[in-house]
Amino acid sequence: AQLTLAVHPVARCRGLGKRLCATCIDEAARRGYHGIRADPVVSTNTAAKRMFLACGFNHMGSLPRAFDHPEFGLVDVYALFQHVTPKEVGVPAASDAAAGEDGLQQRQQLLSQDPPRALQYRRRASAGLGGSSGDVAVTVGEEVDLEPRFNGSSCRAVLEGFSTDVPLPTGLQLDPATGAITGAAAHGAPPQAYRITATAVVDLTLQVEEDSAPSEAETLRCSRDDVRQPLCINEEFADQITQINDVRDMLPEPARTRAYGDWMIWMVHRVHLNDATLTKLEFTNMDMPPGHIEKRIAPKLMAAMKTNTHLEELTLSNANMCRAEAPVLAEALRVNTTLLELNLEANRLDSNAVRELALALHANPGTKLEHFRVSHQRQMGQFFGRPTEEAIGQMMERNETITKLGFECDDAHWRHLIDRALLRNNDYWRRRQQSPAEPDDVPPAEEKTLSHVLLQAPPTDAGRALFPEGSDHHAVLRMYLSEISKLPTTSQLQSFAKNMGKPVSYQAAAPLIRECRSSMLDASRGRTVVVIDAFGKHATGVLRDWSEANEHWAIEVWTDEQQRVIFRASKEPGFSISNAWAEWLGSGGK
Structure with missing residues (x-):
């Protein structure tokens, strides 16, 4: 027998599907069938498969591109089967029995x-x-x-x-x-x-x-071998959540113990909206559905980490995070400066996924991550391979904030380097906790002459503080920088402003240039810059500090080789900006 049934979204999560399924099984037995088959669609919702399995069906496999979905086209279907015992001959059914x-x-x-x-x-x-x-x-x-x-x-x-x-x-x-x-x-x-x-x-x-709901501690006290509750999502509730654009309009929190699928969607949308009250998110031992089946949980969470500025702890231990979500999370880690703890243990990440995460953290000089755990991945051995170990080692060699690392390293060289980096970072952390930084905590600086400064990475904040709105003079200077990518002299700014029909006097031009130059240098603290000395040698690093007094300049940069260099000059150096800065200014600092 072939079973086909459908439950309207409004009437789901009420047990109607199971009742229909049981009625169909009884009808198949009454008609003398020895088996019954059902083919729920794979790509839309796994709730149908769980319903059939609860009714005694066995999952035989998947049929590729067997169903023509009106929205997704040809999609896969599950092949589910159950043996049926025909009813005894001579037992009349209600529909066949004589009335009266x-x-x-x-x-x-x-x-x-x-x-x-x-x-x-x-x-x-x-x-x-x-x-x-x-x-x-x-x-x-x-x-x-x-x-x-x-x-x-x-x-x-x-x-x-x-x-x-x-x-x-x-x-x-x-x-x-x-x-x-x-x-x-x-x-x-x-x-x-x-x-x-x-x-x-x-x-x-x-x-x-009497109904006694388990405490939160009892709910979380489960191991990976425990039998978990199936994920169930109320589609109507999920649609209402995804249409909310203001965290103040969020619906009440759903129950976590009985419908944690709805709770997951509710929590992830709070991360997406950058809820200031949400600083910790934990999905331990709660299976997130794969991203190709449910895009409103794992994929949305990874993308939201790129713009969230309040979440400090993200714990996804044994949460069924797949390797397809790793590149999205890696892009977020390149710019995130808020996250302090990240736990990805016991998931489905492969060596390449862990390597992408390490490269992203290595490329983010402003990261504040202190705890990073990626060990014990499913379907992986004890070690991740030489390329991943090299990426983790290079990340730890540069990073100064990670004090706890969950990673098994097989190569002796990289293991030794990681151990030394962890000792160094823990020493730095302990000193920061005890007292403010002292001169002995800072490595000795190498002094060089200063000739030119190139600002590489634009700030993430709005540009209104650098160039206030409503000021014609600031608007002219911002337009000059976005087109020429170089800080002008007083005469160059006056000539440009005159051509724009907004003349600027000398008394206004000189202070304007000094003010905006100071604001741009302040906004570049902790970001990548390129400094050129008097011999034309380039040094790329992170701008830590700068000062100017009576035309005497000093710029402190920590290079990629972890060297502290102070560039000095007795006259004003040249200033220019990268294409990213120019595009950021051209878009109004957004």
Whole structure:
């Protein structure tokens, strides 16, 4: 038999799919089928697959490009199968039984001829939860749907007129036609035996327990081998969340223990909106769906880290992070200056993914990362290989903030270099905690002559502080820099302003140039610059400090080789900006 069913998005997460599935299995057995097959679509939602697996189906594999989706085109489908035991010949179904007394007499004769068989109750569409009639425990407020089963099959065709000797607990109802017990218990009740009577008699003991939600510590106290709750996403809730553009309009936090898929989408969108109150995010032991199936969790989180300026701790230990998300996170780590702890242990990252993360941190001189863990990846050995170890070693050789590193290194050279870097960084951290930096903490500086300064990396903040809006003089100077990429002299600025129809006097031009030059140097602290000495030799590094007094200049730069160099000059050096600076100024500093 081929099973096809659909549940409208508004009615999902209510158990309707499982009920439809159970009804179809009973119908296939009634018609004499020996098996039933279902093909849920892979690319849209994994909830359908989980529903079929809960109903007893087995996953046989995937069929490539077997379904023509109206939005995604040809997509893959899961191939799910379940064996069906045809119902005994001679047991009439409800649809085939004669109406009235003839059908009732036929069913009574059939039961009188057959030996007594057990009438059982089990939760509807939950294979494996059934058994002989006995104790059933439910929780206050939980939706209950107990289905009577006769000899393992639905008893609607042979039994009717269900009744109980005493009323069921408040909130639970017995359907006299089908025998189903439905509803939600209103309050706790001690165990009590109820006699359900139809053609057969069954003793059922119900126990209603008070709802006690587990604490957060109990929820997180699980290992990788624990059986996890399936991820379930309410599509209507997710659509409402993704349409919110202001963190003040966020919906209330969903339950984390029973619907952590909705909770994940809610938390990731807070990171996307740069919520100032969110400084820690932890998905430990919570499987994020792969990015090609669900783009609103893992891919969106990695991209949001590029613009988020408040999140300090990101823990994704054993969270099913795939290697496809690593390049996106690497791009974020190149510019992120807020994150302090990053834990990616026990995921699905390969050696190339870890190498990309290390190269990104190596290229970010402003990173503040202190803890970085990437060990124990699934489907990987103990070590990541020589290229990855080299990238981690070069990262640690330059980085001065990482004090804890979770990484297994096999090469003796890079392991020795990493160990030395960790000792150095921990010593730096301890000194920073004890007291402000002292002269002994700074390495000796090499002095060179200063000839020219090239500003490489533009600031990330808005350019209104450098060039205030509403000032024609500042607008002219910004336009000159964006077109010429060089700081003008007083006469050059006056000539350019005159051609623009906005003349600038000498008394205004000189202070304007000095003011903007100082603002641009201040904005470049901690960013890459290129300094040229009197011999034309270039030195690339990070601008740490600068000063100017009576035309005596001093610029302190820490080069890529971790050397401290102070460039000095007794006259004003030349200043120019890179193409990135020019484009940033041309776009209004955005």
